[in-house]
Amino acid sequence: MEKAMVSAPEVASDPVRERLLKAALDSFLSDEYHKVTTRLIAEKAEANISMIRYYFGNKEGLYEEMIRHTMAPLLDVLDGQMLQSVNGFEDFLLLYYQTMSKQPEFPKLILKVLALNQGPGRRFIQQLLERGRTNGVRKIDSLKSSGQANASLDPDIVRMAFVSLAMMPMLLKDIFEEQMGRTMDAEFLEQLAEFNGRIFSAGLALTRAE
Template sequence: MKEKEKISSKRRILDAAEEQFALCGFEGTTTRSISRNSGLNLSLIKYYFGSKNGLYESVIQSRIEDFQSTYTKFLLSKKKPDLNVFLTHYISWFSENGNFFRLVNREFCSPSDNEVKKLVSAAVLNHFLQMKTLIDTTSSSGQVNNTATVFLYLTIFGLLQAYVETSPVYTLASALQTDGKHDLEKIKEYLFALTKHTLIQ
């Protein structure tokens, strides 16, 4: 198998697995269903990932590395990054990877394995520390109050999590909006205003 075909096959399996794990959880997902949804032979899952556990961990690790790459490129692209520009990219990335965040939420609520929970917990903590670094970097004072940073991060993460999960409360609250703007546009406007307020405190 050619290298490009190999990468494409692995990505197809990872994407199909991520969707199934997010929808059905680890226990409720079978390698056969992943094989069927990816359109690839079952034997390729064992060949690339060894087992369902190996595939599950690879799905999580793949998205962690994806965010890390996006974050690193952004930080290196400018002397002083613009937080609003990053938030625009981040909101898009978050919404495009909704299955991953559903999976993360499942893992916290009902852990499939202690090692996997540790991996997810470490990823979320690292995610927060990266966001804190970015917030501090864009602050005119050089550092934002830790409490403000924590609540800002929780608001950003929680709001986007509610959006990708399409939670009943979020759906009901969103229905009260009458300006006709797309949900992501409203979220972006709100987060821009919130971060601006936080950074001048």
């Protein structure tokens, strides 16, 4: 199966700011929050430490913006055209797998913040997820109105099922690859997105058994 890489719209960016975000992502993924210093991040980014204060205010502000920046392509899709039909869920899953496979430790970082309350940003991440929930409900309502989804579907159940299909392969990526004896490469992720997308699309049309 040949499928073009799914990507979000490109936006103009400041190169210094982008380097700081990249250095912050690498640093926070490889070490605990309290062990990462702004000086270390600035050195990795080849930038003056004052630029962190200029762009982000402080270390916590940089941490939160790093999370928002990484998740933005996924959240922005909910405002776009991709999920206007049930077929778009396959593309969204592929976008998620592609985004997270570039930084496989990122889903684990989010889980640590939310479940274990390690590091700052818990309220901030919850706000991002609530944005996803609100937009997701709107998309499901639209699919119901167009007859593409069953009118009796509970949007919270739909959301939980979708998050499970998206997150679990990335959270357990190392374990799955060890068990399978092969890597979850681009071709594997395309096939996984296609399969899970079809499962999810079929589930949207199901009528609840009485």
